[in-house]
Every structure is written in C-alpha cells, then in structure tokens.
Amino acid sequence: MTDSHDSDDNDRRTIARLADDVVPTLIERLVHSELGELEVREDGWRIRLRRPVGPADDGASVSLADAAATRVSRASDAADRSRPTEQRPRAADRPARPERPRDLLTAVAVGYFTPRDGVTAGAAIRRGDVIGFVDVLGVRQEVVSPLDGVLRELDVEPGQAVEYGQPLGRVESSA
C-alpha cells in the first residue's frame, strides 16, 4: 500500500489520462454503435457511458453521452407510446417449441416488436432481409428472414411485447 498522498497523486494522473484518452474514444464508439451502454475498466477505474433511456435516468452519466442520445431516445419514446399492457406475454400462451422449423421467424430477444416499414404479409423477401425489430431497452435488434420467399401473416401486432424465441410469423419458401 502506498501512502495517501502518493495514491491521491496517482489517482489524479490516472483520471486525467482516462478523461483525455479513453472517454473521447468511448463517446465516439457509443455514438456509432447500436449499444445502449459501454463500460471499460482500467487501472482499477471504471468508466461507464449510458444512453438515456427514460425519465428516471440520472443526469451525470447522460451528459457525457448527450451527443448519442437523440436517435435512441426517440426509439424508446415510440416503445413507450405503444406499450400495450394487455399484450404481455403470459405463461399460458408460451409456445411449445422443442423443434424450430426453418421457415419460422422468431423473436431474437425479449422486448417490443415492430415490423420494418413496408414489410407486410405477402411481401417478397430474401434471406437476410430485415423483417422488423425487437426493441430492448431502446436498442433495436434486427429480426431477419431465414430464407428467400414470401412473408405469410405476421403473428404479432406492431408494438406487442414478445419473449425470446417467440414465433412472429412464417416465410413461405420460394425454392
């Protein structure tokens, strides 16, 4: 253990270095990523940047990431508006799904599902096309088509809460 003056000085130097070198890089990365939060640990220090996700968020960590805030906070507002209390997943209608058919579209995460604009039943789609998104805490995760074909009915409404692996619809293979 060093004495307290030494460690104070060390702490100051470390903080200065982290603020100059690491924080700007992290802000840059967060702005250009789909991530909601970034955290690094270095020399026993921890730096965390988080996108603001709701009114309860604290200001301190938000101010650093303000630049990154606009786009994603809009996404979470949309989720808030469409949050359907009567459409929560229930134990009773959990899908029984030991085998997952190849033509099945499933939720990639637990959250709120939104179809991509223009994607409706009957649309011709290709393997890897984005069908929609699951909004997880304001961060959109893509649902992509497993094969080339035609989208049959979507089983879930826009804004509906879905659980991981929940069937969302089927793609009729064009092969």
Added chain:
Amino acid sequence: MFSKILIANRGEIALRILRACRRMGITSVVAYSEADRESRAVQLADEAVCVGPAESRRSYLSAPAILSAALVSGCDAIHPGYGFLSEDDTFAEMTRAHGLAFIGPPPEVLERFASKAGTRTLLAKHGLPTIPGSGMLRDDAHALAEADRIGYPALIKPSAGGGGKGMRMVRSPRELQQAMTICRSEALSAFGDDSLYLEKWLEENRHVEVQVIVDRFGHGVHVGERDCSVQRRHQKIVEEAPSPALDDGRREALAEAAISAVVTAGYENVGTLEFLLDRDGNYYFIEINNRIQVEHPVTEMLSGLDFVVEQIRIAAGEPLGYSQPDVLLRGHAIEFRINAEDTEHDFRPQAGTITGYLPPGGPGVRMDSHLYAGYEVPPYYDSLLGKLIVWGPDRAAAIARSRQALDELIVEGVVTNLPLHRALLAHSTFLDGEFTTNLLDRVGSGAFLAAARAA
C-alpha cells in the same frame, strides 16, 4: 409494497423466491432460459418470460434481457436470487434507472461493498480484523510482488463473485503464475469480471459466517452464525448452525462485531459476513455476500424468520420492525447440498433425466428442491439439485434426524453426492465438530467414502 416481482434466477432459489412472493400476495414472473422451459419454477409461476438461450451470458447474466423482461411484463421489482446478476452493482443501477426496484442492497451500497478488497479495508476501519491480503492485482508481476510480501501459501480470489470459482491456493511463485491464467478465465466466465486479489492462506481454519439484516433506516440485527467448514475445493457442501467451534461468549462477540461494523459502514438489506476462524479462536473477516445465500434456510430453521420476505420488505422501504432481543435462535440445524456430481469420479457434474424423486419428511425436515420425476437436469448450470435442511433441539438430535432423512431421500436418474453426505455423518471428525475447510481436499473425499463402506 410491490405488486409484481420478476424472478431472475432458476432452480431451487427461483422456487424459493416464488413461494415468498405468493405468501406476500405478490404476483411472480419467472424469467427463464430456453433450457429451463420445463422447470418447476416456470410451471408454478403466475407468468413466465423466456429471456434467452441456454447460455447464461445471453439469458440469466444478460442485464438488458432481464430488464426488458421485467418491463414488458409490468413488474415493479426484480429479485436476482444468488449468483448471476445478484451482486452486480451496474445491474442494480440499471434496474433503478428503469424505474424498478432491485431486491437487495441499493446500487450505491452494492458499489461500496462490490470490491472484496475494498470491503475488507472499509470493514477493517469499522473494527473487523482481516487477513493480510493484496489490493486488486494489475498483472502477473504485481501478483508475484504481492505474494512475496504476504507470504506463501496464498489464496487467489476473484474480486467479483463467490462460490469458489476462480479460486486457487498456491504454494510457490511457479504455482501462482500457472494459476493466475486459469483463475482469470474462470472468474471472467462466472462473473464477467476477471479481477483477482490475494489473501494469506491459513492452513487449518474454519469458515464461519454471520447473517445480518439491516433496514433503510440503519436498524439492524444479526441472526447468529453458520459454520460452513465442510468444503471441497472452496465449494460448501454441508452447513450448520450454531458453529460447533464457538462457545457462547465468542459466538456473541463475533456476531456483535459483525452487525455493528456493517450498520456503521452503511450496509442495507439481507447479507452475510464471512470469516475464517483459526485454531486459537481468532476470527478474520474475508468477505461480505450482498445477497440471499444458498445456506440461508439453516438460520431460518433456528430463527423462524423468512429471509426472502425480509429482503423484499426492506427493498420496499419497510422498517425492520423488531430488534436484537426479539431474535431468538433455537436448536441446531444442518443443511446438505444435494448435487448432481459423481463423488467416485472427481465429482464430475452430471446431467440427465430424473426418473424418480422422493423427498424425506418428518419433524424438522425441510427439502428445498426443484426436482420432479421426468425433470431433465440441464448441463449448462451449476449442479445443485436441492438442499436438505434438518433441525433438531440439539446437534446430536439434528445429526440423528439427518441420517434418517438422507436414507429416505431418493433421487434416481442422475448420480448424486448423497454417498458423501452419508459418509460424512459416519465420520468422527464431523461428529466431533472438528471439520476444517481444507480437510476434504487434503484427505480426499475417497477416504471418507471408503471409511463409510468399511464401517
């Protein structure tokens, strides 16, 4: 009080929390991975939400998945259980940032007690003796220098978690260097954090821990101690209370020191302070567990308290409502962790289908388990199948009831460690209350099993 709680865990503890919710009239939502679709907790839950695949990093350890599940199901609080996200201050803070309550210490309290090295320094200031140890290890060179200062043998420990993962005892610089890499990767996969520290290794010691409950208003009580000296590779196997190694005077002094230190240091909610006890009866604080522990039922049997209910009440801001003289401890209790592991083959973890399950019964016998006939034990998680907890008016009576209960218990389909428990109850070292934490590793559990077979 909360109206709906998300249970972010699995196995027996998910059931335990679910029962507490039901008793309190709170709706329970079980968050589960794809591997736990057919689990008892999912069957009994008011609601259940699949949060991810079997891999725990993407399900039980995924803060976004757990939080999202709580939000879409309309919960107002999350109970993390033990392990997984239970002591993650970042997760606790995210939970609060989304307007939900974290059932456990508040984030700033968790953060204060998150680092084991930091907590030792903090509680040493509040009067608890500690074992010589290092701060967070920066790299191998730093580890070697610190080990030289502390002296060998030394124990490598992960800063972020418990349960024996990422822990190794080393006797030389060579062993230290070899073990560091293994410990780092074990700690990283178990807790998502590979920071390690060193502690002086006491050759012959007992593990004794003090249960505490502190409310938001700084009122706290201790609920006595537990002795968890029967361990294999730092994994507790059998726990009992009171400790056979302490007389009433020392017992009281230890518990008083523990509760007064955590109250003044600003702890909140249910927690456990772990100590090592040396041959001369000196105790050293090693770490605090900021969560419900696997072995909490031992103390429930003695006190009549329900620690999960207490966790929920305190997280909801209720005052404790009682004080130290109201906490009465009666009799003796022993807990046996029933694990799916093959004691004959280096305790290899077992997976498979449970073809038969019959829990024991009778006065003072409690079985906390998620097993049922037909249940498939998944290979992805820890090997705990359940806990047998047995109470008696004194230690001898508790041991006699335990023998009977262990004989009655039937688990078919997977190999369990039941033979080791029966062997322990036939061994004079356990019967005399003389167990030390490294005994099983030093003597080898094979010797205990062989002795029991010969008897």
